[in-house]
Amino acid sequence: MKKQLDISSDLSWLSKGNRPAIISGPCSAETEEQVISTATSLAATGKVDVLRAGIWKPRTRPNSFEGVGEEGLKWIKAAGKETGLPVSTEVANAKHTEEALKHGVDILWIGARTTVNPFSVQEIADALNGVDIPVMVKNPLNPDLELWIGALERINQAGIKRLAAIHRGFSSFEKTSYRNVPKWEFPIELKRRFPELPIICDPSHISGNRDLLGMIAQKALDLEMDGLMIESHMSPDSAWSDAKQQVTPATLNRLLSELIVRSKTT
Ligand code: PEP
Ligand code: MN
Numbered sequence: 627m628k629k630q631l632d633i634s635s636d637l638s639w640l641s642k643g644n645r646p647a648i649i650s651g652p653c654s655a656e657t658e659e660q661v662i663s664t665a666t667s668l669a670a671t672g673k674v675d676v677l678r679a680g681i682w683k684p685r686t687r688p689n690s691f692e693g694v695g696e697e698g699l700k701w702i703k704a705a706g707k708e709t710g711l712p713v714s715t716e717v718a719n720a721k722h723t724e725e726a727l728k729h730g731v732d733i734l735w736i737g738a739r740t741t742v743n744p745f746s747v748q749e750i751a752d753a754l755n756g757v758d759i760p761v762m763v764k765n766p767l768n769p770d771l772e773l774w775i776g777a778l779e780r781i782n783q784a785g786i787k788r789l790a791a792i793h794r795g796f797s798s799f800e801k802t803s804y805r806n807v808p809k810w811e812f813p814i815e816l817k818r819r820f821p822e823l824p825i826i827c828d829p830s831h832i833s834g835n836r837d838l839l840g841m842i843a844q845k846a847l848d849l850e851m852d853g854l855m856i857e858s859h860m861s862p863d864s865a866w867s868d869a870k871q872q873v874t875p876a877t878l879n880r881l882l883s884e885l886i887v888r889s890k891t892t
Pocket of ligand 2: 857
């Protein structure tokens with residue numbers, strides 16, 4: 627089967643022309659105040675293009691915080707209005723997708739636990755049929771490039787041309803320095819096959835720890851990836867999910883200013 631993606635060359639949904647595009651915000655929306663204060667501080671850096679916040683959280687074990695649900699969509703929209711930034715959230719099924727669309731979320735992403743399941747991805751694709759909204763697809767939990775491409779194709783075949791892929795690393799049984807092991811050959815191969823597809827790196831979920839964020843972000847830029855998704859929180863240690871890997875907007879600002887961006891080789 628010939629693999630082909632029909633990608634829009636208009637990337638203005640992702641950035642105003644700067645590279646890398648920066649997507650940031652909390653792992654999870656917790657309260658309206660938290661979402662708005664984080665968004666305001668991020669916007670004040672002048673370096674953030676898109677806000678992110680998880681509303682429905684796919685947790686490994688039950689009885690953990692599973693997200694604030696639909697109510698949080700109002701908070702992220704309010705944060706977008708306050709800052710002028712587009713807002714994004716994760717959707718994992720048709721219901722999430724319909725609610726996110728109803729509230730006017732600007733950009734959707736599909737998480738690693740959803741990309742693994744073609745039925746779920748197809749359900750989202752069907753809910754998006756005829757809707758013109760940008761969608762970012764994270765790699766599946768397992769290192770299966772074809773499964774990642776298949777998810778991108780399903781969304782693309784629903785008519786979504788503003789697409790991006792997010793490399794967030796892969797689950798591993800082995801204990802390593804990473805929470806999710808990056809496989810840089812995957813974004814390299816995606817870029818080779820689909821030169822128009824923007825590729826974003828998520829150093830937060832790769833590292834699982836804020837200490838490694840700068841190094842991983844720099845590696846992504848050295849590989850000419852187009853954007854970074856980095857989780858941020860006003861008080862990272864007390865975050866309701868992914869506390870160890872989040873940084874304050876001030877730390878994010880410093881981290882971004884230390885990155886070296888070379889011009890692309892092609
Ligand atoms: C997230 O972005 O907070 C998230 C749950 O990510 P992933 O799907 O990469 O685990
Ligand atoms: Mn997270």
